[in-house]
Amino acid sequence: MKLKDREFAVIGLGRFGSGVALQLEENNYHVLGIDQNEEIVQRMSSLITHVAILDSTDEDALRAIDILSFDTVIVAIGEDFEANLLTTVALKNLGVRNVISKAPTNRQVDILSRVGADRVIQPEYEAGKRLAQELSTPAILEKVALGSEHVIAEVIVPEKFANQSLLQAHFRSKFGVSVISVKRGDDVFVSPRADFILLPKDLLVVLGREQRIDNFCRLS
Numbered sequence: 084m085k086l087k088d089r090e091f092a093v094i095g096l097g098r099f100g101s102g103v104a105l106q107l108e109e110n111n112y113h114v115l116g117i118d119q120n121e122e123i124v125q126r127m128s129s130l131i132t133h134v135a136i137l138d139s140t141d142e143d144a145l146r147a148i149d150i151l152s153f154d155t156v157i158v159a160i161g162e163d164f165e166a167n168l169l170t171t172v173a174l175k176n177l178g179v180r181n182v183i184s185k186a187p188t189n190r191q192v193d194i195l196s197r198v199g200a201d202r203v204i205q206p207e208y209e210a211g212k213r214l215a216q217e218l219s220t221p222a223i224l225e226k227v228a229l230g231s232e233h234v235i236a237e238v239i240v241p242e243k244f245a246n247q248s249l250l251q252a253h254f255r256s257k258f259g260v261s262v263i264s265v266k267r268g269d270d271v272f273v274s275p276r277a278d279f280i281l282l283p284k285d286l287l288v289v290l291g292r293e294q295r296i297d298n299f300c301r302l303s
Protein backbone atom coordinates (compact mmCIF):
# COMPACT_ATOMS: atom_id res chain seq x y z
CA MET A 84 0.00 0.00 0.00
CA LYS A 85 1.28 3.46 -0.83
CA LEU A 86 1.76 5.86 2.10
CA LYS A 87 0.60 9.07 0.50
CA ASP A 88 -0.80 9.97 -2.83
CA ARG A 89 0.47 13.34 -3.91
CA GLU A 90 3.54 14.15 -1.95
CA PHE A 91 6.59 14.36 -4.21
CA ALA A 92 7.18 15.60 -7.73
CA VAL A 93 10.56 15.14 -9.39
CA ILE A 94 11.41 17.40 -12.33
CA GLY A 95 14.14 16.05 -14.61
CA LEU A 96 14.42 12.29 -14.88
CA GLY A 97 18.15 11.96 -15.59
CA ARG A 98 20.33 9.71 -13.45
CA PHE A 99 19.84 11.79 -10.32
CA GLY A 100 16.15 12.53 -10.73
CA SER A 101 15.22 8.99 -11.65
CA GLY A 102 17.24 7.72 -8.66
CA VAL A 103 15.28 9.99 -6.33
CA ALA A 104 11.94 9.07 -7.91
CA LEU A 105 12.55 5.33 -7.89
CA GLN A 106 13.74 5.31 -4.29
CA LEU A 107 10.69 7.30 -3.17
CA GLU A 108 8.49 4.77 -4.96
CA GLU A 109 10.37 1.97 -3.25
CA ASN A 110 9.75 3.73 0.06
CA ASN A 111 6.03 3.56 -0.73
CA TYR A 112 5.38 7.11 -1.85
CA HIS A 113 3.53 8.08 -4.97
CA VAL A 114 5.70 10.22 -7.20
CA LEU A 115 4.99 12.44 -10.15
CA GLY A 116 7.95 12.32 -12.52
CA ILE A 117 8.26 15.21 -14.96
CA ASP A 118 10.53 15.64 -17.96
CA GLN A 119 10.36 17.50 -21.23
CA ASN A 120 11.84 14.55 -23.08
CA GLU A 121 9.05 12.26 -24.22
CA GLU A 122 11.31 9.26 -24.68
CA ILE A 123 12.61 9.48 -21.11
CA VAL A 124 9.11 9.87 -19.72
CA GLN A 125 7.95 6.88 -21.74
CA ARG A 126 10.80 4.79 -20.34
CA MET A 127 10.00 5.74 -16.75
CA SER A 128 6.23 5.49 -17.01
CA SER A 129 6.02 1.87 -15.90
CA LEU A 130 8.21 2.52 -12.83
CA ILE A 131 6.78 5.79 -11.50
CA THR A 132 3.16 6.20 -10.38
CA HIS A 133 2.46 9.35 -12.43
CA VAL A 134 4.45 10.99 -15.20
CA ALA A 135 4.07 14.19 -17.21
CA ILE A 136 5.80 15.62 -20.25
CA LEU A 137 6.29 19.36 -19.97
CA ASP A 138 8.77 22.20 -19.93
CA SER A 139 9.08 23.05 -16.26
CA THR A 140 10.17 26.63 -16.95
CA ASP A 141 6.58 27.24 -18.09
CA GLU A 142 4.51 28.35 -15.08
CA ASP A 143 1.22 27.70 -16.86
CA ALA A 144 2.22 24.12 -17.59
CA LEU A 145 3.13 23.62 -13.92
CA ARG A 146 -0.16 25.14 -12.82
CA ALA A 147 -2.05 22.88 -15.22
CA ILE A 148 -0.75 19.75 -13.48
CA ASP A 149 -1.65 21.25 -10.09
CA ILE A 150 1.95 21.38 -8.91
CA LEU A 151 0.80 23.15 -5.74
CA SER A 152 -0.75 19.93 -4.50
CA PHE A 153 2.74 18.52 -3.94
CA ASP A 154 4.44 19.19 -0.63
CA THR A 155 7.92 18.81 -2.01
CA VAL A 156 9.20 19.31 -5.54
CA ILE A 157 12.70 18.23 -6.47
CA VAL A 158 14.36 20.07 -9.36
CA ALA A 159 16.82 17.57 -10.77
CA ILE A 160 17.98 19.48 -13.84
CA GLY A 161 21.76 19.69 -13.88
CA GLU A 162 23.26 20.61 -17.19
CA ASP A 163 20.93 23.42 -18.19
CA PHE A 164 21.32 25.78 -15.25
CA GLU A 165 19.05 28.38 -16.78
CA ALA A 166 16.21 25.84 -16.94
CA ASN A 167 16.91 24.81 -13.34
CA LEU A 168 16.89 28.43 -12.20
CA LEU A 169 13.70 29.35 -14.08
CA THR A 170 11.98 26.21 -12.77
CA THR A 171 12.99 26.93 -9.19
CA VAL A 172 11.74 30.51 -9.49
CA ALA A 173 8.47 29.37 -11.10
CA LEU A 174 7.82 26.85 -8.33
CA LYS A 175 8.43 29.40 -5.58
CA ASN A 176 6.34 31.98 -7.44
CA LEU A 177 3.48 29.53 -7.61
CA GLY A 178 3.83 28.91 -3.86
CA VAL A 179 5.25 25.37 -3.66
CA ARG A 180 6.15 24.91 -0.01
CA ASN A 181 9.34 22.90 -0.26
CA VAL A 182 11.57 23.16 -3.33
CA ILE A 183 14.78 21.15 -3.41
CA SER A 184 17.12 21.94 -6.29
CA LYS A 185 20.40 20.40 -7.34
CA ALA A 186 23.42 22.38 -8.48
CA PRO A 187 26.90 21.35 -9.52
CA THR A 188 28.82 24.42 -8.32
CA ASN A 189 28.97 26.58 -5.19
CA ARG A 190 28.04 29.63 -7.20
CA GLN A 191 24.91 27.96 -8.48
CA VAL A 192 24.04 26.78 -4.96
CA ASP A 193 24.24 30.39 -3.88
CA ILE A 194 22.07 31.66 -6.74
CA LEU A 195 19.38 29.01 -6.23
CA SER A 196 19.27 29.75 -2.50
CA ARG A 197 18.88 33.45 -3.22
CA VAL A 198 15.92 32.90 -5.52
CA GLY A 199 14.15 30.95 -2.82
CA ALA A 200 15.09 27.26 -3.11
CA ASP A 201 14.42 25.78 0.31
CA ARG A 202 17.31 23.38 -0.02
CA VAL A 203 20.06 23.08 -2.60
CA ILE A 204 22.14 19.98 -2.88
CA GLN A 205 25.39 19.27 -4.69
CA PRO A 206 25.17 15.52 -5.28
CA GLU A 207 28.76 14.90 -6.40
CA TYR A 208 30.29 17.01 -3.66
CA GLU A 209 28.04 15.51 -1.01
CA ALA A 210 28.70 11.95 -2.21
CA GLY A 211 32.43 12.68 -2.03
CA LYS A 212 32.13 14.00 1.50
CA ARG A 213 30.05 11.02 2.54
CA LEU A 214 32.60 8.62 1.11
CA ALA A 215 35.41 10.38 2.99
CA GLN A 216 33.33 10.26 6.18
CA GLU A 217 32.70 6.57 5.71
CA LEU A 218 36.35 5.84 5.03
CA SER A 219 37.46 7.74 8.09
CA THR A 220 34.84 6.31 10.45
CA PRO A 221 35.70 2.81 11.52
CA ALA A 222 32.60 0.64 11.40
CA ILE A 223 33.75 -1.13 14.55
CA LEU A 224 34.07 1.37 17.37
CA GLU A 225 34.91 -1.02 20.21
CA LYS A 226 35.75 -4.70 20.51
CA VAL A 227 36.02 -6.78 23.68
CA ALA A 228 37.24 -10.40 23.50
CA LEU A 229 34.95 -12.98 25.05
CA GLY A 230 36.95 -16.19 25.18
CA SER A 231 39.21 -17.07 22.26
CA GLU A 232 36.75 -16.79 19.38
CA HIS A 233 33.90 -14.56 20.39
CA VAL A 234 33.77 -10.82 20.83
CA ILE A 235 31.34 -8.16 21.93
CA ALA A 236 31.63 -5.18 19.61
CA GLU A 237 30.07 -1.78 19.20
CA VAL A 238 29.38 -1.23 15.52
CA ILE A 239 27.59 1.30 13.34
CA VAL A 240 24.59 -0.33 11.73
CA PRO A 241 25.53 -1.18 8.12
CA GLU A 242 23.62 1.17 5.84
CA LYS A 243 21.82 -1.59 3.98
CA PHE A 244 19.96 -2.58 7.15
CA ALA A 245 18.62 0.88 7.96
CA ASN A 246 14.82 0.92 8.21
CA GLN A 247 14.65 -2.87 8.53
CA SER A 248 13.58 -4.81 11.59
CA LEU A 249 16.07 -7.14 13.27
CA LEU A 250 13.98 -10.02 11.97
CA GLN A 251 14.08 -8.75 8.38
CA ALA A 252 17.81 -8.17 8.61
CA HIS A 253 18.41 -11.83 9.62
CA PHE A 254 21.36 -10.82 11.77
CA ARG A 255 21.45 -14.03 13.73
CA SER A 256 20.50 -16.60 11.12
CA LYS A 257 22.47 -15.14 8.21
CA PHE A 258 25.39 -13.37 9.85
CA GLY A 259 25.75 -15.13 13.20
CA VAL A 260 25.47 -11.81 15.01
CA SER A 261 23.30 -11.30 18.10
CA VAL A 262 22.23 -7.78 18.94
CA ILE A 263 22.53 -7.05 22.66
CA SER A 264 21.52 -3.41 22.55
CA VAL A 265 20.92 -0.50 20.22
CA LYS A 266 22.11 3.03 21.01
CA ARG A 267 20.27 5.84 19.28
CA GLY A 268 21.43 9.30 20.35
CA ASP A 269 20.99 9.30 24.12
CA ASP A 270 18.57 6.35 24.12
CA VAL A 271 19.66 2.78 24.70
CA PHE A 272 17.37 -0.12 23.82
CA VAL A 273 18.50 -3.23 25.65
CA SER A 274 17.61 -6.67 24.22
CA PRO A 275 15.64 -5.24 21.32
CA ARG A 276 12.79 -7.40 20.06
CA ALA A 277 12.72 -8.98 16.62
CA ASP A 278 10.35 -6.28 15.34
CA PHE A 279 12.70 -3.46 16.42
CA ILE A 280 13.32 -1.18 13.42
CA LEU A 281 16.89 -0.01 12.89
CA LEU A 282 17.60 3.54 11.79
CA PRO A 283 20.65 4.94 9.98
CA LYS A 284 23.53 5.69 12.39
CA ASP A 285 22.21 3.41 15.14
CA LEU A 286 25.04 1.95 17.19
CA LEU A 287 24.68 -1.75 17.87
CA VAL A 288 26.36 -3.74 20.60
CA VAL A 289 26.67 -7.18 19.09
CA LEU A 290 27.95 -10.56 20.16
CA GLY A 291 29.37 -13.20 17.85
CA ARG A 292 32.45 -14.86 16.43
CA GLU A 293 35.07 -12.25 15.62
CA GLN A 294 35.35 -13.26 11.99
CA ARG A 295 31.61 -13.08 11.48
CA ILE A 296 31.35 -9.65 13.09
CA ASP A 297 34.19 -8.38 10.87
CA ASN A 298 32.37 -9.72 7.81
CA PHE A 299 29.13 -8.14 9.01
CA CYS A 300 30.80 -4.73 9.32
CA ARG A 301 32.20 -4.95 5.81
CA LEU A 302 28.60 -4.82 4.57
CA SER A 303 28.55 -1.06 5.28
Ligand code: ATP
Nearest residue numbers: 095096097098099118119120138139161162163166
Ligand atom coordinates in the same frame (compact mmCIF):
# COMPACT_ATOMS: atom_id res chain seq x y z
P1 ATP B 1 22.03 13.44 -14.43
O1 ATP B 1 21.11 13.44 -13.27
O2 ATP B 1 21.79 12.30 -15.37
O3 ATP B 1 23.45 13.67 -14.08
P2 ATP B 1 22.16 16.07 -15.44
O4 ATP B 1 22.57 16.64 -14.15
O5 ATP B 1 23.14 16.07 -16.58
O6 ATP B 1 21.55 14.64 -15.30
P3 ATP B 1 20.30 17.07 -17.24
O7 ATP B 1 20.63 15.96 -18.19
O8 ATP B 1 20.64 18.44 -17.60
O9 ATP B 1 20.86 16.80 -15.83
O10 ATP B 1 18.76 17.04 -16.93
C1 ATP B 1 18.11 15.93 -16.41
C2 ATP B 1 16.76 15.80 -17.07
O11 ATP B 1 16.06 17.03 -16.99
C3 ATP B 1 16.85 15.47 -18.55
O12 ATP B 1 16.16 14.25 -18.76
C4 ATP B 1 16.17 16.62 -19.26
O13 ATP B 1 15.33 16.19 -20.33
C5 ATP B 1 15.31 17.22 -18.15
N1 ATP B 1 15.08 18.64 -18.36
C6 ATP B 1 15.99 19.60 -18.68
N2 ATP B 1 15.39 20.79 -18.81
C7 ATP B 1 14.06 20.60 -18.57
C8 ATP B 1 12.89 21.45 -18.55
N3 ATP B 1 12.99 22.75 -18.80
N4 ATP B 1 11.70 20.89 -18.26
C9 ATP B 1 11.60 19.56 -18.00
N5 ATP B 1 12.64 18.73 -18.00
C10 ATP B 1 13.84 19.22 -18.28
